Amino acid sequence: MNLAIIFxxxxxxxxxxxxxxxxxxxxxxTSPLYIFLDSDNRLYEIPSNKMSSKLxxxxxxxxxxxxxxxxxxxxxxGFFKKELKGFTVxxxxxxxxxxxxxxxxxxxxxxxxxxxxxxxxxxxxxNKHLTKIFADSIGIKTVDYETLYIGDERKLHKLSYPxxxxxxxxxxxxxxxxxxxxxxxxxxxxxxxEYDSEVIxxxxxxxxxxxxxxxxxxxxxxxxxxxxxxKGDDILDFNTKYLDFSRDSRVVEANIDNEIRLLIQDSFKxxxxxxxxxxxxxxxxxxxxxxxxxxEINSVPGSMANYLFNDFESTLKELSExxxxxxxxxxxxxxxxxxxxxxxx
Amino acid sequence: MNLAIIFxxxxxxxxxxxxxxxxxxxxxxTSPLYIFLDSDNRLYEIPSNKMSSKLxxxxxxxxxxxxxxxxxxxxxxGFFKKELKGFTVxxxxxxxxxxxxxxxxxxxxxxxxxxxxxxxxxxxxxNKHLTKIFADSIGIKTVDYETLYIGDERKLHKLSYPxxxxxxxxxxxxxxxxxxxxxxxxxxxxxxxEYDSEVIxxxxxxxxxxxxxxxxxxxxxxxxxxxxxxKGDDILDFNTKYLDFSRDSRVVEANIDNEIRLLIQDSFKxxxxxxxxxxxxxxxxxxxxxxxxxxEINSVPGSMANYLFNDFESTLKELSExxxxxxxxxxxxxxxxxxxxxxxx
Numbered sequence: 001m002n003l004a005i006i007f008x009x010x011x012x013x014x015x016x017x018x019x020x021x022x023x024x025x026x027x028x029x030t031s032p033l034y035i036f037l038d039s040d041n042r043l044y045e046i047p048s049n050k051m052s053s054k055l056x057x058x059x060x061x062x063x064x065x066x067x068x069x070x071x072x073x074x075x076x077x078g079f080f081k082k083e084l085k086g087f088t089v090x091x092x093x094x095x096x097x098x099x100x101x102x103x104x105x106x107x108x109x110x111x112x113x114x115x116x117x118x119x120x121x122x123x124x125x126x127n128k129h130l131t132k133i134f135a136d137s138i139g140i141k142t143v144d145y146e147t148l149y150i151g152d153e154r155k156l157h158k159l160s161y162p163x164x165x166x167x168x169x170x171x172x173x174x175x176x177x178x179x180x181x182x183x184x185x186x187x188x189x190x191x192x193x194e195y196d197s198e199v200i201x202x203x204x205x206x207x208x209x210x211x212x213x214x215x216x217x218x219x220x221x222x223x224x225x226x227x228x229x230x231k232g233d234d235i236l237d238f239n240t241k242y243l244d245f246s247r248d249s250r251v252v253e254a255n256i257d258n259e260i261r262l263l264i265q266d267s268f269k270x271x272x273x274x275x276x277x278x279x280x281x282x283x284x285x286x287x288x289x290x291x292x293x294x295x296e297i298n299s300v301p302g303s304m305a306n307y308l309f310n311d312f313e314s315t316l317k318e319l320s321e322x323x324x325x326x327x328x329x330x331x332x333x334x335x336x337x338x339x340x341x342x343x344x345x
Numbered sequence: 346m347n348l349a350i351i352f353x354x355x356x357x358x359x360x361x362x363x364x365x366x367x368x369x370x371x372x373x374x375t376s377p378l379y380i381f382l383d384s385d386n387r388l389y390e391i392p393s394n395k396m397s398s399k400l401x402x403x404x405x406x407x408x409x410x411x412x413x414x415x416x417x418x419x420x421x422x423g424f425f426k427k428e429l430k431g432f433t434v435x436x437x438x439x440x441x442x443x444x445x446x447x448x449x450x451x452x453x454x455x456x457x458x459x460x461x462x463x464x465x466x467x468x469x470x471x472n473k474h475l476t477k478i479f480a481d482s483i484g485i486k487t488v489d490y491e492t493l494y495i496g497d498e499r500k501l502h503k504l505s506y507p508x509x510x511x512x513x514x515x516x517x518x519x520x521x522x523x524x525x526x527x528x529x530x531x532x533x534x535x536x537x538x539e540y541d542s543e544v545i546x547x548x549x550x551x552x553x554x555x556x557x558x559x560x561x562x563x564x565x566x567x568x569x570x571x572x573x574x575x576k577g578d579d580i581l582d583f584n585t586k587y588l589d590f591s592r593d594s595r596v597v598e599a600n601i602d603n604e605i606r607l608l609i610q611d612s613f614k615x616x617x618x619x620x621x622x623x624x625x626x627x628x629x630x631x632x633x634x635x636x637x638x639x640x641e642i643n644s645v646p647g648s649m650a651n652y653l654f655n656d657f658e659s660t661l662k663e664l665s666e667x668x669x670x671x672x673x674x675x676x677x678x679x680x681x682x683x684x685x686x687x688x689x690x
Contacts, residue, residue, distance in 0.1 A: 041416070041454055069414075071386070097454075101464055105450030109386055109442075119446055123468050133478060137492075147482075 001317045002087040004033035006103065008056070011096025012174050012195060014039065015053075016302065019246045021092050022051050023303040028313055033087060035074065036061055037097070043067040043074065045084070069110045088320040091116030091300060095170055098300050099126045113323050115316070117279045117299035124275065125299040126169050128200045138270050141293045143202045143286065150197040154189055162204040165189060167196035178204050205288065210295065211254055213268050214282040214305035218322035221269060222315050224308035226261055228254035229284075247307045256287075263292045271297060277324045280304055280316070346662045347432040349378035351448065353401070356441025357519050357540060359384060360398075361647065364591045366437050367396050368648040372593050373658055378432060380419065381406055382442070388412040388419065390429070414455045433665040436461030436645060440515055443645050444471045458668050460661070462624040462644035469620065470644040471514050473545045483615050486638045488547045488631065495542040499534055507549040510534060512541035523549050550633065555640065556599055558613050559627040559650035563667035566614060567660050569653035571606055573599035574629075592652045601632075608637045616642060622669045625649055625661070 007021035008014055025032055025048060034046040038061070045065045046055070055061050066077040073085035089112055091103050101122040107114045117125060124134045135142045146157050147168070156163065165188035167175040175195040177188035192199040215223040254261075268283050271294065282301035286293040298305075306312040352366035353359055370377055370393060379391040383406070390410040391400070400406050411422040418430030434457055436448050446467040452459045462470060469479045480487045491502050492513070501508065510533035512520040520540040522533035537544040560568040599606075613628050616639065627646035631638040643650075651657040 041456065101446045101468075102450040102454060105447040106454060109447060109451060111386070123446075123472075130475070 001030065001313075001320055003028070003030070003090055003316070003320065004035055004084070004087045005090045005092050006035045006037060007092045008037040008039075009093035009097040009103070010037075010039050010041070011093060011098060012170060013093075013095035013098075017092055017094045017098070018053055018056050020094065020303045022053070023246050024090070024092060024306060025051060027303075027306045028316075032090070033084065035067060035089075036064075037093065038062075043069070045074075045076070069106060069112075071110055073110075073112060088323070089114040089116075090304070090316075092304070094300050094302065100169070101126070113320075115279065115319055115323070117276060117281070118324070121276045121279060121299060125281075125297040128166060128168050128296075129198070131294070131297055132200075135271070135294045140267055140270060141291060143205070143293055143295070145200055145202045147198060147200050148189070150193050154186060156185070156201065159201060159203055161185070162206070163201050164204040165192050166200050166202070167192045167194075168198040168200055170195050205286070209287045211256070211264055211285050211287060212282055212305070212308070213264055213285070214280060214301060214308045215268055215272065216280045216315060216319045217269075217272055217274075217277060218318055221272075222309075222318060223265055223268065224282075224305060225251070225253040225310070226256065226264055227251050227308055228256075247303055249307060251307050260287055260290065260292070267292045267294065278319070280319060282308070346375065346658075346665055348373070348375070348435055348661070348665065349380055349429070349432045350435045350437050351380045351382060352437045353382040353384075354438035354442040354448070355382075355384050355386070356438060356443060357515060358438075358440035358443075362437055362439045362443070363398055363401055365439065365648045367398070368591050368593050369435070369437060369651060370396060372648075372651050373661075377435070378429065380412060380434075381409075382438065383407075388414070390419075390421070414451060414457075416455055418455075418457060433668070434459040434461075435649070435661075437649070439645050439647065445514070446471070458665075460624065460664055460668070462621060462626070463669070466621045466624060466644055470626075470642040473511060473513050473641075474543070476639070476642055477545075480616070480639045485612055485615060486636060488550070488638055488640070490545055490547045492543060492545050493534070495538050499531060501530070501546065504546060504548055506530070507551070508546050509549040510537050511545050511547070512537045512539075513543040513545055515540050550631070554632045556601070556609055556630050556632060557627055557650070557653070558609055558630070559625060559646060559653045560613055560617065561625045561660060561664045562614075562617055562619075562622060563663055566617075567654075567663060568610055568613065569627075569650060570596070570598040570655070571601065571609055572596050572653055573601075592648055594652060596652050605632060605635065605637070612637050612639065623664075625664060627653070 005021050005024060007017040009017060021034060031048045034048060034051055036044045036046050044061050045067055046061060067074040068077060073083060076082040089107055091098055091114055093103055097103055099122055101119045104116065104119045104122055124130050129147050132142050132145060144159060146159055162178055162180045164176065164178050175192045177191055179185040179188040189199060210229055212227045212229055213224060215221055264285055267285065271283055272281065279299055282298040282305040284295040286295050309315050350366050350369060352362040354362060366379060370379065376393045379393060379396055381389045381391050389406050390412055391406060412419040413422060418428060421427040434452055436443055436459055438448055442448055444467055446464045449461065449464045449467055469475050474492050477487050477490060489504060491504055507523055507525045509521065509523050520537045522536055524530040524533040534544065555574055557572045557574055558569060560566055609630055612630065616628055617626065624644055627643040627650040629640040631640050654660050
């Protein structure tokens with residue numbers, strides 16, 4: 001598997017992506033090509049022995065080889081151009097450009113094969129409101145919610161406290177707060193609106209059972225184990241969640257009834273197919289009264305959820321060898337004559 | 346106004362875009378730079394005196410200067426590179442890459458100022474289902490509808506005939522059919538599924554009054570006149586609609602009550618602001634029992650609806666001088682140390 005990891009990017013999760021890239025590189029047998037996208041949209045090839053957080057924090061990465069997109073790959077800048085071609089790009093930019101459709105648009109435009117959500121899938125998973133609507137349309141339950149725009153009257157319309165307030169388009173618990181009262185709600189809105197002009201407010205269920213499952217579909221599904229994620233003292237502790245991105249050791253399978261496991265797997269398949277083809281995603285579910293609820297779709301999961309798979313490398317290989325075709329539209333020139341004639345030109 | 350028109354693109358409306366570009370170029374006092382995107386994602390600079398449909402149909406355009414994206418503009422291919430910079434790009438690619446978010450993603454990545462829908466706005470207007478949901482969320486009525494995926498049981502769930510069947514993500518009446526019976530419905534589905542894996546089915550209202558309005562918002566709104574579009578013998582006649590794209594002569598204002606005109610203008614403003622900032626859009630409305638319904642949002646309207654404006658050129662200039670800032674995310678490296686310490690690295 002000839003893999004290039006693209007990471008960094010303009011995103012509030014830029015740092016998380018660096019940690020993720022280091023982790024994924026570490027668990028793969030063959031060292032990938034590392035392509036760093038900085039916050040100024042410049043690309044750099046990073047030698048694997050230099051892959052450490054210091055390089056990026058210090059700005060030292062700017063001394064590495066600058067790359068530009070070209071058809072089927074990248075070229076180095078300068079007089080003698082080196083071409084980097086013949087690999088599959090793993091999109092490991094969390095949030096921002098990685099999940100808002102920018103990276104898929106660039107990679108498809110330049111005809112570079114890639115692992116990651118396609119444009120449609122990005123739209124659905126990046127916007128938590130659309131995720132709700134999508135889930136509903138395929139018969140998957142989600143927790144009750146309402147949304148608020150930044151200029152709207154700041155009150156609850158149908159939910160009651162406690163609620164959880166989230167920026168509409170961010171992952172990794174950034175800007176997320178639980179509110180138990182009006183005062184806390186106003187504060188939670190202040191925080192969330194720092195990151196997004198729209199927020200989603202959900203009923204908060206204390207102590208709810210949470211389960212994660214990752215997987216891919218090619219001609220068959222390959223699903224990971226079901227994990228009950230460890231929670232810190234505070235369910236929303238950013239540092240605890242953040243550590244997830246550097247996880248590289250296998251976790252223990254959740255201790256749940258087989259019936260619930262099957263329900264979770266079945267929900268995952270419904271969500272994945274066909275819109276998430278080409279990507280490895282992790283879905284986070286709640287189980288409430290023996291029913292499965294979708295909490296979130298992570299279309300570029302932290303460290304690709306490598307720790308959930310029995311054989312992560314072969315799962316990634318299977319995916320890279322079975323990427324969906326980009327549906328090219330064949331252009332015809334049937335009507336131009338008609339029009340020009342009709343216009344007398 | 347230093348304008349570059351990008352047109353063509355991978356889209357079922359590729360040809361329409363060529364006609365549109367010729368038309369917009371014709372109505373502007375200063376000749377724009379013409380940048381053609383062919384169906385293979387290659388860019389060409391087309392001299393204005395060669396802008397005719399023959400050039401594209403024959404493939405002769407391939408003899409023109411090849412361009413590549415670079416930061417802030419384009420460069421010519423070859424040994425001595427010419428840089429094309431310092432202009433605003435007008436996105437005139439109808440459908441496909443022009444409206445599915447690809448062109449905004451590319452132009453934003455390369456920091457090229459542009460007139461056209463941003464990524465969010467593209468998502469909402471390109472997918473007719475999302476348009477409905479969006480309209481509902483801002484209190485704008487639309488006609489009753491249902492949707493079908495390609496594998497679903499092919500029957501109506503709540504609507505009754507006649508209905509109109511449309512591919513989910515196409516404009517210009519391509520693949521659109523009215524169905525008065527089960528047989529016609531099956532045929533309409535066959536046609537629509539040729540273009541998209543999802544279709545939207547709406548109640549068809551024969552003889553409904555239709556009105557179009559275009560506009561922009563900077564620090565103020567500039568709205569066009571309200572037009573009652575001419576219909577061919579068949580409301581869905583592709584050729585009639587197609588001719589719209591080459592329109593360059595002013596049309597007559599619709600003969601309607603001032604109250605209805607104000608309702609239409611008010612609906613337009615609600616739809617436009619703030620998500621369509623940076624673009625000139627045309628909204629097509631129905632009026633039923635003195636109530637305004639949104640039919641469609643054209644985020645890259647045929648020939649930029651130039652024929653609807655009293656002063657098209659100054660409207661475009663006003664927009665090009667007041668484009669929204671791209672909200673760059675400032676990247677911080679606060680957490681990396683914490684993580685690395687926690688991991689003992």
